[in-house]
Amino acid sequence: MSTVPEITVSVDELIGANKxxxxxxxxxxxFTAEDVDALDEAEFLKLVKVCPAALYKIGPDGRKSFDYAGCLExxxxxxxxxxxxxxxxxxxxxMMGVQYRFG
Known part of the structure; x- marks a missing residue:
């Protein structure tokens, strides 16, 4: 009986290979407000949790941030x-946005 080798996939490495x-x-x-800090906290927290590229963040001081540069679209x-x-x-x-390198 043969065993299948264990394969570890690093999502961060794959995302990092994109252009x-x-x-x-x-x-x-x-957004509905110019300043992301003015956005509803509960709704923004949803984005923090679901964004696969982790573009939405809440810092230790409670300030919200968003950076579209790494968007996976x-x-x-x-x-x-x-x-x-x-x-x-x-x-x-x-000609803007993400260009996938692996899929």
Missing amino acids: YNVDEGGSHIG CGTCRICCEDTIVARWNNPAP
Whole structure:
């Protein structure tokens, strides 16, 4: 009887292999408030929990932050909070956004 070798997959390594063409002109994701700290905390916490790229963060001081530069364009934030704090989610401009290297 043969055994199957154990394979360990590192999501961080796979995400790190992607190439990102960041649109410095602005984010393709917009919120109901200009200042992310003004967004509803419970709704923002949903985004912290569901974003596979960990773009939404709450610091030790309680301040919220968001960085669209590493967005995987999966749309999870739109699905989760489109009716609450995510006011706009568009595909990035042509030639911008993520270019997947492994799938």
